[in-house]
Amino acid sequence: MQIPEFQKIIESGLEKQLLSLIPNHSIAKAYTWASLPPGKLFRPLLAAAIYLNHSEGNTEEFNQLNSNASKMAAFLELHHSYTLVHDDMPCMDDDDFRRGKASTHKQFGEWQALLVGDGLLGASWRLVSQINHPALLSFFKYSTWTLGPKGLLQGQVLDLSEEMTLSFENLILTHKLKTARLIQTALVGGYAISDNPNFKMAKAYHKLGEALGVSFQLLDDLTELTEELGEHEQAVNPWLWASIKSTETLINYLEQVKELAPSDADLLQEVLAHYFGTIRGKVEAHRGSIIAKLSEEQLRPVESLLKILSHAK
Amino acid sequence: MQIPEFQKIIESGLEKQLLSLIPNHSIAKAYTWASLPPGKLFRPLLAAAIYLNHSEGNTEEFNQLNSNASKMAAFLELHHSYTLVHDDMPCMDDDDFRRGKASTHKQFGEWQALLVGDGLLGASWRLVSQINHPALLSFFKYSTWTLGPKGLLQGQVLDLSEEMTLSFENLILTHKLKTARLIQTALVGGYAISDNPNFKMAKAYHKLGEALGVSFQLLDDLTELTEELGEHEQAVNPWLWASIKSTETLINYLEQVKELAPSDADLLQEVLAHYFGTIRGKVEAHRGSIIAKLSEEQLRPVESLLKILSHAK
Missing domain, CATH: 1.10.600.10 (Farnesyl Diphosphate Synthase)
Structure with missing residues (x-):
């Protein structure tokens, strides 16, 4: 594709x-x-x-x-x-x-x-x-949960109330709700309208979506380290105040993406490779300014996972 | 009840x-x-x-x-x-x-x-x-239309943009969208989850809801004549700048409510009678200040319709 x-x-x-x-x-x-x-x-x-x-x-x-x-x-x-x-x-x-x-x-x-x-x-x-589609009602129920007051909207509440930055746990919870829930809805939604969806596989995509969503946000923050950041952006960028935890968490979620993305879903693999390839390019281009903020030892395992996930594209 | x-x-x-x-x-x-x-x-x-x-x-x-x-x-x-x-x-x-x-x-x-x-x-x-409910998907489609960008939300747009007050026709269109669409959704929604809904009856309730919704708004404006009105409230109150058209239109829609509300739907008749009774009481209590703004000849047919619709309650 x-x-x-x-x-x-x-x-x-x-x-x-x-x-x-x-x-x-x-x-x-x-x-x-x-x-x-x-x-x-x-x-x-x-x-x-x-x-x-x-x-x-x-x-x-x-x-x-x-x-x-x-x-x-x-x-x-x-x-x-x-x-x-x-x-x-x-x-x-x-x-x-x-x-x-x-x-x-x-x-x-x-x-x-x-x-x-x-x-x-x-x-x-x-x-x-x-x-x-026969699965529409199930998807309707699912997506009003992911995107509703206990989902995406609560992520926005945690962000605006600044509870998001009270702890690293709050930050990850905010990413799960504000960013991952819509990405999970995308994965589950694409699967839901396919020819013969089943609950087990939908659940697997739901899980993959969470790992992908949190990774997406942490990688976004990581590549932002190359820019001049305002006060709010600094407060919400965990690489500046919890870089060890950020590294461990990102590695954990990237490993999950690698595990959970079905190897035979070739188009999904392509979309992911394209995305991770772009991120890898950004990290490479700004390696110097990223390493000024977190150590090379921290960055290296992230880089190697990005390499695998981008199929070295 | x-x-x-x-x-x-x-x-x-x-x-x-x-x-x-x-x-x-x-x-x-x-x-x-x-x-x-x-x-x-x-x-x-x-x-x-x-x-x-x-x-x-x-x-x-x-x-x-x-x-x-x-x-x-x-x-x-x-x-x-x-x-x-x-x-x-x-x-x-x-x-x-x-x-x-x-x-x-x-x-x-x-x-x-x-x-x-x-x-x-x-x-x-x-x-x-x-x-x-088997009718849920039909109702979901219907209500995303009544309440969506071409429905209720466009009513709000016409109101905020002040296009609503450019003509009497715009005003009625705004009431249809901003007020009536949700009332129609209530009527059709209550019917949709009943034991054996059919399309013809749903359509009849849709039509009744429009007449009821526009009447609701015009009657609200009429009873507001008894209060001190701010500049915006004066601009959107058609009884102050189009009282003949307002009277004719209200009478027309109240006649429709009378025609379209099924006589054997006794609970609906009770709810309507309760509502119109309340309005009738308000009109009666402030008859003097209303007649100062529109003539007694205009008010009288409205009063007699309110009397019928409230079952003289």
Whole structure:
């Protein structure tokens, strides 16, 4: 699979889904601004790879308005977008920029951002309702748990309340809720709409998603060490105040990713290799400034796991 | 049915549902503050009456954590609560008070209100996912339409953008989206979980809900004429700038309510009679100040319809 090409197919499908969901009104501009162009589509890509690995499906389905595959991919991305729109608002993280352009509230105003966030959240559930699959109800129950008040939203609460930085345990809990729950939903969601899903395998993807989600966040923090960090970013970056624990935890979760990702799920392996390859490149390029913050002995086992997981790509 | 007694049962069930959905964390206080004690439970009462009219169910189900009836009632009320929490925020209507106490953002802070609103929205869909009924998927599709970006949320957009007051037609459209869509969802939702729902009857309740929802809002505006109104309230109160059209439209929708409410749905008739009786009492008590704003000839046909609809209660 050519990942950049596949990203384009998913993006094209996402646009179709979004346009079908929003009103013919000037507010549509704010909806599209908030969602398009998307980021790297990490969550839809994961769902897509797993779906294709477990079904007779093909990549073109992701560009078809009425396919389950395209609905699921768009659900994941629009749900992600809503969290970003609300996160950027002045009463939350107060960010003026997102993906190289003004954030939604900066461009359109605050009430617009609040309602567009609510609307993308509503649109995301509408997409779920349009999926036609025997496993849909199980997935609906699962995803309202992962993304609800005890899931993703509680991760945001721990972050904003600054409880996240009270201890390393709190930090990992926050990552599990705020970051991993949506990634788990992507893995489980891609599998749920496949040809013959079973509970045992869904549970395995749920577990893999947690390991991947926490790794994703710790690696993001690690590669951020190369940048000038603001006060809040320093407080939430555990490599600056708990580097031994961060190393041990990351290694543990990366080992789990290696163990849990099915070796015969070749597309999933490709998406993971692509992702870990990108991270490995970043770590390599900034090795000097990373080692200034944590020792070479700490970094080395991480590097070797990244090498394995990226299939030396 | 004793309506105040039944409200207590629904409120007790709502509390059970809410507590099962929110985390064991200090944020729980903000979730309960935003939702309890509830308002008059108009939407759950409508759903409950219709459910009971079309099934072998009983009122106690509304106090049982695992009953469809209690899930549906709580879905409607928590969804309503989320819209109120977000509506009250400074970037929206900027209201410091709600139901006789501080609004959620005033009591707990803005990011708390934003996330609690998102969380109640998520919780409401989680309740839908927990309903066990053959018609659930149809209702899920329907309600993500009524409450989504083309429904309730677009009503909020028209309100906040002030397009609502550009014409009487815009105002009615806003009421249809912002107020009626959730009331329609209550009627259709109560029917959807009944013993043997069919599409034709669901459609009839959908239509009744629109007439009831617009009437509800126009009557609310009418009874507000007795109060001192702020600038925004004056702008959105059509009785002050389109009283002839308001009268004609209200009469038209009240006639529809009378026509469309099934005469054999006795509990629904009771809930409607209770509601219209309350409105009638308000109109009567403030007849003088209402007539100072619109003529007695205009008011009289409204009064006589209210008399019929309240069964002279």
